[in-house]
Amino acid sequence: MTASALGKGVVLNSAEELEAALRHIGQTRYHNLHPFHGLLHGGKLNKGQVQAWALNRYYYQSTIPIKDAVVISRFCDRATRIEWRHRIEDHDGNIGTEGGIERWLKLTEGLGLDSDYVESAVGILPATRFAVEAYVHFVRDKTPLEAIASSLTELFAPNLHEERISGMLAHYNFVNPDIMSYFSRRLTQAPRDANFALDYVKTHAHTPAEREAVCNALLFKTNVLWVQLDALYHAYVDGHVPPGAFVPKE
Structure with a gap:
């Protein structure tokens, strides 16, 4: 069970208090704070370690449209389904249109990884697989409100993307x-998606209990992202690569 994101005795009585609580979670729990990102963006990793990050992160990226298809399946409301489904096209692409998964494969290929190997997910870390699958199970099993709330890490993604682009290129x-x-591409996509999700939870979380559930959903998602970096750090910085996982050549 996920621990409460709110302190003992804290009650959120309005949409404004909910938004403030969500932004506090992002400021204190988002994975931009993880030391692995400091190494990645600061040029402290070798090519093999960057390959390991891109390989494992591909599994997360490739599962996002599956997760979003599950979210859509939770809603009888046609307008919400229509709004949400562009997220699937953003990642899967469309006929003649490149999507996020193809762009990520461009990254892994540019780093020297074989695309068939990347797509097979054979070499990913066990913790990566468990965390990503837990995310799909969460949006399937929790309330539709919590399913949407779990996507709210997108509120904090643009700053991380900017840091990543400038740091890695430098x-x-x-x-x-x-x-x-x-x-x-995500510099424009993520804010659009985050704004819809934020407006949705502020409008549809009517009670303090529902607002707390929204915060706990975001807390869960920050844990999904954080544990993937924990596993990468343990395997490729500390040097404890589990059996069957990708072993860099450098």
Whole structure:
């Protein structure tokens, strides 16, 4: 069970208090604070470690449209389904249109990884698989309100993407703007998606209990993101790569 995101005795009595609580969670729990990101963006990793990050993160990215299809399935409301479904196209693309998954494969290919190997997910860390699958299960099993609330990490993504683009381009000679196109595109997509989700939870969380559930959903999602970086750090910085996982050549 997820621990409450609110302190003992804290009650959220309005939409404004809910938004303030959500933004506080982002400021204190979002994975931009993880030390692995400091290494990645500061040029402190070698190419093999960057490959390991991109490989594992692909599994998360490739599962996002599956997660969003599950979210859509939770709603009888046609307007919400219509609003949400562009997220699937953002990642899967459409006929003749490149999506986020293809852009991420451009990143992994540019880093020297074989795309068939990346897509197979054979070499990902166990914690990556468990965390990503837990996210899909969450949006399937929790309330539709909580399913939407779990996406609210997008509120904090643009600043991280900007830091990632500038840091990786500045520090790694094996990175160029073309293979960073996933992040450039998300600079406009993420705010649009986050604004809808934020408006939705502020409008539909009517009671203090529902507002607390929204906060706990965001807390859960920050944990999903954080634990993936914990696993990467343990495996590829501390050097404890589990059996069967990707082993960098450098």
